[in-house]
Structures are given as structure tokens and as C-alpha cells.
Amino acid sequence: MTFLKLALGLGLIWFIFAFLLVIHEYGHAWAMRRLGMRVDRIVIGTGPVLFRTGEDEFRLLPLIGMAISKDYAKASLEARAVAAAAGPAASLLLGLFLLLAYWLMPAWATLIAAKASLLLAAINLIPLPPFDGFTIVEASLARRGLRIDEGQRRQLFAIGIGTMVLLTLVL
Known part of the structure; x- marks a missing residue:
């Protein structure tokens, strides 16, 4: 019985994270379309592909x-x-709801789900690539x-990836 509860709990947490990412990424996609950009694909997660639906791709993690x-x-x-900015805005609105x-x-x-959604919004506003906050600050x-050259961008990207790894380990 304990194993079943653990499996159900982990499954629910997986579903919550996937749902939060869907809302976040669809926030980006909605804004892109409103701005005249064609959305080619939306990828949710990393790892092996679980399934595809039209332009959407859902992965294991x-x-x-x-x-x-x-x-x-x-x-x-x-x-x-x-x-x-539309991704973090969607996450913020969902978190407040x-x-x-x-x-x-x-x-x-x-x-x-509320705390994770608000955390997703906050983390994505970090002004380092690959986070959304970098694009906002760059504009x-x-x-x-002021322009950021390619060398600076590579250095900031390395710091951003390090930040992402650190946050993953800490949170």
C-alpha cells in the first residue's frame, strides 16, 4: 500500500510539473502568435519523447x-x-489563481502547484540566458x-546553465 501511495504521489507531482510547463510555454506561444510569429513546435520536458500531438512534443521529464x-x-x-515575458506572466497568473x-x-x-507555478515564474525572470529574464533585460x-556581444553572451550562458544546475540541486 505504501508503494502505491508513493507511486501515485510521484505521478501527481509529475503531472503538476508537466501542466505548469504547458501553461508557461503556451504563454510564450500565445504571445508569439499575437506578434505575428509562427510557432513551429512546443516541447514540454526533456528525455525520451512520450508522445506528440500536432506541434506539441511531450517528453519524460x-x-x-x-x-x-x-x-x-x-x-x-x-x-x-x-x-x-508572456511565459512567466502565464505562470504568475496561474500561481495566483x-x-x-x-x-x-x-x-x-x-x-x-501554486508554489511551483510562482517559483517557475520567478526563476524564469533571472536575467541570465537561457532564462526568459535575459531576453527582457537584453531588450x-x-x-x-547597450549591446551584448557574442563572447559576453557565451559567458552569460555558461553562468546561466550553472545557475540552472545549482537551482535544480538546491530546490
């Missing part, structure tokens, strides 16, 4: 996600910043005439 568009690189920095739901009808899964710097 719901730890990362991507809304992929060939038009993204050609878009203005401002448009990319809006698309980048789930907190309200928890307040109205307490359930541990709702609280976990803000460009408006002030």
Missing part, C-alpha cells in the same frame, strides 16, 4: 520547456522580450544603446 519559432530570431528585440483556489478549498496538491539594454 517535465523540467524544461521550449516554444520554438523560426520567426523568433528575425523578430525585433522588443517582440522577443514580450514573447519571453491556484493560491485563491487553495484558500477557498485547501488541498496539498493545489498548494504545491531593455538595447533601448539604452
